[in-house]
Amino acid sequence: MVSETNNATLVYERPESLTEMPTFYCPGCTHGTAHRLVAEVLDEMGIRETTIGVAPVGCSVFAYNYFNHDYVEAAHGRAPAMATGIKRVLPKKMVYTYQGDGDLASIGMGEIMHAAARGENITVIYLNNAIYGMTGGQMSPTTLPNMKTTSTPLGRDVEVAGYPIRMAEIISNLDAVSYVVRRSLHNPANIRKTKKAVKTAFQTQASGMGFSMVEILSSCPTNWKLSPSKSLEFIEEQMIPVYPIADFKVNPEIKNIKG
């Protein structure tokens, strides 16, 4: 072909699984990074046209505008229930939810626990930014002890407001789940590891092995009142000690998946 006359190699371009619409996320918000990783994985697996996403309520409520594949919008916290129904009716589709910590660990606690306990063959992409982003930075179940939010202006007092909920650890204790890990988006190496985990989660579903969830530590520069790069430092220095990056449950069969 004519490749020798064309001396530019394309190293990276915006994935096809994202639409052309710019996101409404604040500058530096890593919701966008997580979207990009999901989109890159769908592109690599060639499953964009057979994937159905379930959007949450929260900053990522408009996920259906940003992803270039089929999407539905769930009531607040109910994405795992909706995904359950879709996957049972359309078992050949790749079905995933994309949820924040307020959506998943607060109002949606019941739905996520039972979908996981049933071992539904769905994938959950769970973005933990330790805050309710969309509504103005109130405390969420995953807010760190002593962390200031608009509803805990003096810092989260664990005597009054309890302790952070570690969803990946809790879910991984359920018998029916196949793949539950935590990853983070605070630097390039961890972003790459997050992408790999997202791919493994989708492959787990594709192989019919049941419930998979990737908890992703994500930033909220606006509500944390930090610059985008300071927010990444916050993840590394403050969040990771509370939310360790680890594989909590990996079905031994997963290592037989190739690719």
Place this chain on the structure above:
Amino acid sequence: MPAKGWIEVNEKYCKGCELCIPACPQDVLAIDQQTITSKGYHPVNLTGPGCTGCAICAVVCPDAALTVYREAKVKKTQSVASPA
């Protein structure tokens, strides 16, 4: 010789968040104070030579605003007549 590369910044997406600037191993990215995007942000741009096309900027970009290229090694193969 390190590979030669370059990036294209899509101003429709870049929000000037600056995350790519400290991530760049070659230190060749900076905010372009002379440009304002249609959304009102100063976008990032390449400040000069040195880019290797490593794409770490694209890995950290939350807005998928960057396209990364690398200069291909010119192949010595004979030109093949083929309908493009």
